[in-house]
Amino acid sequence: MQLSDLLIALEELWPTRNAEEWDRVGLVSGNSAQNIQRILLTVDVTAEVVAEAVAGNFDLIIAHHPLLLKGITTVAEDTSKGSLLSTLIKADIALFAAHTNADVSKNGTSAVLASRIGLSNSEVLVKNTDGSGIGIVGELNPALSLGQLAGKLNSVLPATATGVRVAGDYERLVTKVALCAGAGDSCLQTALDAGADVYITSDLRHHPAQEILEQAKARGIEFSLIDISHWAAEFLWLEQASQEILAKISGPEIVISEIRTDVFDFLMNVPRG
Numbered sequence: 001m002q003l004s005d006l007l008i009a010l011e012e013l014w015p016t017r018n019a020e021e022w023d024r025v026g027l028v029s030g031n032s033a034q035n036i037q038r039i040l041l042t043v044d045v046t047a048e049v050v051a052e053a054v055a056g057n058f059d060l061i062i063a064h065h066p067l068l069l070k071g072i073t074t075v076a077e078d079t080s081k082g083s084l085l086s087t088l089i090k091a092d093i094a095l096f097a098a099h100t101n102a103d104v105s106k107n108g109t110s111a112v113l114a115s116r117i118g119l120s121n122s123e124v125l126v127k128n129t130d131g132s133g134i135g136i137v138g139e140l141n142p143a144l145s146l147g148q149l150a151g152k153l154n155s156v157l158p159a160t161a162t163g164v165r166v167a168g169d170y171e172r173l174v175t176k177v178a179l180c181a182g183a184g185d186s187c188l189q190t191a192l193d194a195g196a197d198v199y200i201t202s203d204l205r206h207h208p209a210q211e212i213l214e215q216a217k218a219r220g221i222e223f224s225l226i227d228i229s230h231w232a233a234e235f236l237w238l239e240q241a242s243q244e245i246l247a248k249i250s251g252p253e254i255v256i257s258e259i260r261t262d263v264f265d266f267l268m269n270v271p272r273g
Contacts, residue, residue, distance in 0.1 A: 001251045003060065003094055004032040009248040010062075010096065018132060019101040024066045029085060030094020036060050039245070039254045041238045043231050044261035045095065050084050052257055054091045059252075061088070062241070064109070064234050066097040102237070104132040107244065109181035109237040113200075114138055116156045116236055117149070117177070125178055126190055135180035135187050137194050143175040146198060146224055153200070153228060157236070160229040161264040165204075167213060168224025174198045181233040188212040192223055199223070202230035231262040 007027060019025045038058040042049045045067045053061050067081060075082035088095055103109050114122050114136040125135030144152070147170035154164045177198055178191035184201030185208045191199035192212055204227040216223035238256045245254060 001036055001249060002032070003027075003030055003034050003036050006036055006060070006249060006252070007032065007096075009245070010098065013244055013248065014098045014101040014105060016101060018104050019099065023100045024069050025097050025099050025101050028067055028095040028097055029088055030060070030096075034059065034092065034094060036094070036252050039252050040257055041242055041254060042257040042259070042261065043234050043238070045084060046259070046261050047084065048259050049257055049261065050087050050093075052259060053093050054087065056255070058093055058255070060094045060096060062096045062098065062245075064097070064099060064102065064237070066099050067095060069099075098241070100134075102241070103134060103182070104128065106132075107240050109234045110134070110136045110179055112237045112240050113179055113181045113233055114177075117152050119177055119179075125180065125194065126187055135178065135184060135190070137176065137178040137191070137196060140175055140177060143173045146170055146172045146174055146226075149174060149177070149198065150226060153226065157228060157232040158260065160232050160260070160262045161267045162229060162262075163267070165227040166224065167209065167226075168198065168222075172197075172222060172224065174224065181237070182230055185209070192216060197222065197224065198226060200226040200228060202228055202233050229262050231260065 016026055036059045039060045039062060040053050040058040041062050043064045045063045072081050075085055077083050077086045119138030120141055122136050122138030124133035125137045127133040146168045150164045150166050174197035176196045178194055178196035179200035180187050183203040185204055188208055209225055242254045
C-alpha cells in the first residue's frame, strides 16, 4: 500500500492532536507516494535498528520515541541524527513516530503494562478533558507483597541490565497500584495523592524519588516505588501496536524489532574484595 494511505490509518489510531504540545510525532522522513511492503516496529531509532531495517529490506520504521524531539541545526553525517537520517533516506526507508499520542490511547503503553501485571478497575492517572491521559491507577486482586509484584514485573518485562529496582519493604502487601510506562517522575505527586500503595515508572532520579518518599512519611502513610527500564516498559506495547495496525490495513508485513535499545549493557553489583 502507499505510505499516504497508511498514514491515514495511523492518524486514526493515534491522532496527532492527542500528542503533548512539546512532542514531535508523525512522519519524520519519507515520500507519501512510496509503496510500503515491510514495516519495522521499535521503541527507539538507533544505528543498530536502522541497520536491521536496511538489511531486512524494510520500507518503513514506526518508532515510539521521536528521532527529532529536540531541534537540530544540521543533518551532517558525522552527527547522530544526520547519520541515521541519511542512511534511512539513501535506503528509501520512511520513518514515523507515535509517542504521547499513542501513550494516551485506551490501549497505550501504560494500559498494556497494567494489563500484563493484572490490574483491575483501572482508570487514567492524569486525565485530559476527553477522559484520555497519562498513566494508569488500578487494583491488584488479590493483593501481592511488594516483592511478589516486583517479581511479576521481572517476569513480564524483557530482560535488561538494571532489572527491577524497588524502594520499600519486600513483605509489605500492596493493593492499589499507579504506573506510568516510560519516564514518569512528573507524576510522583499525583500517584501519592491518588492513594496508591506503590508507583511503577522509569528513569527515577534520586532527589524527586527521595522527596516523595519523605513526603509520604510526613503524612504517616506507606508508599513504595518501583523503577523499571524505560525501553522494557514500552517494548510491551509494540505487540499491541502491531495488532492495531493490522486491524486497519492489509498487505504490508509488520515485524517487531528484538534489538534491545535499553542504554545499559551490564550491572556491576558485587562487593569489591
